[in-house]
Amino acid sequence: MKKIAVITSGGDCPGMNAAIRAVVRVALTYGIEVWGIRNGYAGMIADDMTKLDSRSVGDIIQKGGTFLGTARSEEFRTLKGQQKAADNLQAHGIEGLVVIGGDGSLTGAKQLSGLGIKIIGLPGTIDNDIWGTDYTIGFDTAVNTALDAINKLRDTASAHGRVMLVEVMGRACGWIALTAGLAGGAEIILVPEQPFSSDNICKKLVESRSKGKKYSIIVVAEGAGSAMELGKYISAKTGLETRVSVIGHIQRGGAPTVADRLLASRLAERAVRALVEGRSDIMIGYKNNQCVEVPITDAVGKKKDIDPELYRLADVLSQ
Numbered sequence: 001m002k003k004i005a006v007i008t009s010g011g012d013c014p015g016m017n018a019a020i021r022a023v024v025r026v027a028l029t030y031g032i033e034v035w036g037i038r039n040g041y042a043g044m045i046a047d048d049m050t051k052l053d054s055r056s057v058g059d060i061i062q063k064g065g066t067f068l069g070t071a072r073s074e075e076f077r078t079l080k081g082q083q084k085a086a087d088n089l090q091a092h093g094i095e096g097l098v099v100i101g102g103d104g105s106l107t108g109a110k111q112l113s114g115l116g117i118k119i120i121g122l123p124g125t126i127d128n129d130i131w132g133t134d135y136t137i138g139f140d141t142a143v144n145t146a147l148d149a150i151n152k153l154r155d156t157a158s159a160h161g162r163v164m165l166v167e168v169m170g171r172a173c174g175w176i177a178l179t180a181g182l183a184g185g186a187e188i189i190l191v192p193e194q195p196f197s198s199d200n201i202c203k204k205l206v207e208s209r210s211k212g213k214k215y216s217i218i219v220v221a222e223g224a225g226s227a228m229e230l231g232k233y234i235s236a237k238t239g240l241e242t243r244v245s246v247i248g249h250i251q252r253g254g255a256p257t258v259a260d261r262l263l264a265s266r267l268a269e270r271a272v273r274a275l276v277e278g279r280s281d282i283m284i285g286y287k288n289n290q291c292v293e294v295p296i297t298d299a300v301g302k303k304k305d306i307d308p309e310l311y312r313l314a315d316v317l318s319q
């Protein structure tokens, strides 16, 4: 293999830069030329790519976002768009491609592999919603950001004796809510994977007041419903004073944590090694403290669940 490309796609996440840097520097040690594709699949279709060297990926390991840019591309969802993208790669003599992105981006990568491109996926999304890996790049940083918000909201909730609802990201997945909620000592954590009733929540809040709790923290995954609506319902039903914070895209930014920089660097090294050794159509995941190779079809085809043990523990500890 003489020439490969690297791309970041879909929602950005802290650690994407660390992953690009590692792909480039590891590939160079094998004597492989590396090209960077700008702005996700949109840039691949527009033939917007540049050759990367060791210096071009300096001073980025500590930065959130992605210096290559990223995008959500509707055109790439069509076979015509995918063919145009594959043709551009082939015209440049690019033999292998490392795709850093979430479930959507990896689904797109699978399509490209059907058009003759050797692809390796790296799970890059704050949502931690990809099967075959314990953690995705960016998740740890996002959870720490959410935790910081919860800690601050706890101060003011406590001062006023309020019910504080915090809505976190995660699309249809509750990993951010569960992890930040458990670590932040939330009284109630709502995730799309576990059904709940608004009336039971009200009951629990009233009971906990009668048992001496002076304020409450509720963490709501965006996929579980609107924290704003729930806040209104709770105050109407119980008379408790509620406030709602939707922390949004703050969770997507910031310097990647140690865990995310290490994860990104390790997964990226393994991705390049797999290409050099002739393997493709896989995602590099991280299971039980080891890099693992999983078929890309499984990574995008199977559904990752939240850890029921963590959910149970969060409930026990919220008494």
Ligand SMILES: Nc1ncnc2c1ncn2[C@@H]1O[C@H](COP(=O)(O)OP(=O)(O)O)[C@@H](O)[C@H]1O
Pocket: 009, 010, 011, 041, 071, 072, 073, 074, 075, 076, 077, 078, 101, 102, 103, 104, 105, 106, 107, 108, 109, 111, 124, 125
């Ligand atoms: N089923 C699909 N087929 C082809 N391309 C897809 C598919 N799903 C997503 N993509 C491509 O990947 C991009 C990123 O996917 P998206 O779901 O928005 O983010 P993420 O990769 O972070 O989950 C989309 O904008 C689209 O170009």
Ligand SMILES: O=P(O)(O)OC[C@H]1O[C@](O)(COP(=O)(O)O)[C@@H](O)[C@@H]1O
Pocket: 010, 011, 012, 102, 103, 104, 124, 125, 126, 127, 169, 170, 171, 222, 252
């Ligand atoms: O940045 P956008 O386009 O507003 O999308 C917001 C969505 O992106 C995320 O931050 C990350 O999701 P993806 O990794 O699937 O892109 C979700 O948690 C959130 O629902």
Ligand SMILES: [Mg+2]
Pocket: 010, 102, 103, 104, 125, 127, 171
């Ligand atoms: Mg996604």
